[in-house]
Amino acid sequence: MSNRGVVRKNEKEEENLISMVDYVRVSFKTHDIDHIIQNVLHINRDYMTEKPKGFYGYIGTWEMDMIKVMYSSPDDERGILIEFSGKGCRQFESFLECRKKTWFDFFQDCLNEKGNFTRLDIAIDDKRTYFTIPSLLEKAQKGLCVSRFRKSDYNGSLDIGDGRLGGTTLYFGSKKSDAYLCFYEKNFEQAEKYNIPYEEMEDWNRYEIRLKNERAHSAVGELIKDRNLTSIGMAIINNYVRFVEEDGPEEKRKRETSPFWLEFIGDVKKLRLYTKPQTDFYEKSRNWLKNSCAPTMKMILEADRALGKNDLSDMITDAELQDKHEKMLEAYLTPIHEMVV
Amino acid sequence: MSNRGVVRKNEKEEENLISMVDYVRVSFKTHDIDHIIQNVLHINRDYMTEKPKGFYGYIGTWEMDMIKVMYSSPDDERGILIEFSGKGCRQFESFLECRKKTWFDFFQDCLNEKGNFTRLDIAIDDKRTYFTIPSLLEKAQKGLCVSRFRKSDYNGSLDIGDGRLGGTTLYFGSKKSDAYLCFYEKNFEQAEKYNIPYEEMEDWNRYEIRLKNERAHSAVGELIKDRNLTSIGMAIINNYVRFVEEDGPEEKRKRETSPFWLEFIGDVKKLRLYTKPQTDFYEKSRNWLKNSCAPTMKMILEADRALGKNDLSDMITDAELQDKHEKMLEAYLTPIHEMVV
Known part of the structure; x- marks a missing residue:
């Protein structure tokens, strides 16, 4: 596995449902x-x-x-x-x-x-996938979603050859408003980004709660009160969106919540805030050098050897570090505890 | 009908299918x-x-x-x-x-x-609507589209209340490439833009052929040769996308073209380049003034009357035209034939 955070099939993850700031x-x-x-x-x-x-x-x-x-x-x-x-x-x-x-x-x-x-x-990262995003869209199109939001936008792609769906993204609420949800298929996004065949990716849905202005500020107040994510995850996802059964009263608000949604929300309730600390300020540049420049460096080095020259080493000796390189290097070489105040 | 180009139901249009640069x-x-x-x-x-x-x-x-x-x-x-x-x-x-x-x-x-x-x-504006965009998307998802493009993106929206679809947009080909098609529901777009209920809008699909770089340049060459749009409309839409029947040979390229598509392409063949000249350089500012500022002007005028003041007329007298206003006025007041060289 690369260190890019891409997770392919069969790589075990400890938790199915994790949430992050x-x-x-x-x-x-x-x-x-x-x-x-x-x-x-x-x-x-x-x-x-x-x-x-x-x-x-x-x-x-x-x-x-x-x-x-x-x-x-x-x-x-x-x-x-x-x-x-x-x-x-x-x-x-x-x-x-x-x-x-x-x-x-x-x-x-x-x-x-x-x-x-x-x-x-x-x-919220969901690697168990309590539901598929296209199935959620289909339910919404059948009018099986109860929500305080009026509108849902979606986008997706398909392979014209066989009609197979690529990643689907579903929004609840308007992107312009102060609160909306974005549900998408992270596995497709990652496959696209890193050019990996979809089939090799494990299931991975991502649910994002995006809050602005007063909504963001009051959510922080709630978070501090409880010191966990339960209140906010629940308050937002469950209070805004609920999927109901096809059978039942005419008025869909009165219908029973679908079992798949109940199970999902039940687990969202137990969510704790997860952290994945990263200190790769320097790593990023190093990986770029390795992936994008190493072949050229090697080529020059081989020419140097053949011709008895020192072009590559001269190049490195003569290079001047920009301020950002100095800082990156410093941050990399300094134990993190020395950087905190 | 307003002069915004919005067409509501029951307003006759002479042609069902027109094309424009x-x-x-x-x-x-x-x-x-x-x-x-x-x-x-x-x-x-x-x-x-x-x-x-x-x-x-x-x-x-x-x-x-x-x-x-x-x-x-x-x-x-x-x-x-x-x-x-x-x-x-x-x-x-x-x-x-x-x-x-x-x-x-x-x-x-x-x-x-x-x-x-x-x-x-x-x-290409299609007011007869040879097909609906969502039905085209459905066919593509069933693998009934034969195309030189590999991928199709789509987006849309729905009313969460009843699941009813808002406007759907379907792309054939990648938006990043030098040639792609964009099919969308212009009636929904206009309804959204001018805040008119969907129900009041007549059917209106819009098909756009977007060409860049070498593709754009060679299309112009073709256009000049024939002095009509037939070659380009046909060359592009029909050569890039074709919808076929569910029945027939396993290999879908060998299947018969669906009748709805044949009829559409038949009419695209007859297309001529349509023009809708507009001279509203000045009108736009005038409408903005009317819609956004007139109530305030009226309010001030009424206060002026009540208090025996001349605030509004002083304001107008003292205003200085910016260069753009001078030009707009000039363009408005000058017969267009005096502006051509």
């Missing part, structure tokens, strides 16, 4: 970036890189790969924004783990500093 | 923008506006609403790019019509100036 955006109405990095991230800023660019109107970023802290100009009320993508969440977990802290502690730190959460994604 | 991008390896505007667009540059911005690496744009001509810096081999969006194509048709010219003449002008076509979209 998958995206975080939290803003602070302050311009004291040292204070936020020290008291919220607890990372030594010396190991981070500054870039004179940001998104969403922020003018600069302090970052360690996908862990990003953006700042605005002193007269801009935006203040500071912490953003972790899915990868950034995994990387931040290595810092949490080192400090023997959890996401709940991070959320609390944010609230202590009057942070305002504007985005929170929770992802 | 729906996107054009053509580049010229010259920096002589006066020459291109004069000899390819045949529009008097005095009626166009210059903007110090462009896309795809171009640094500036001369435009008349959606008719755009971008230029690069003198040392940049990009040269000049003409781009018409769907709306731009309709607007350009008013200039063609005025000069008693057709798209074929424009294409010929481009080739005379060594233009290189990098995008060409042909759209």
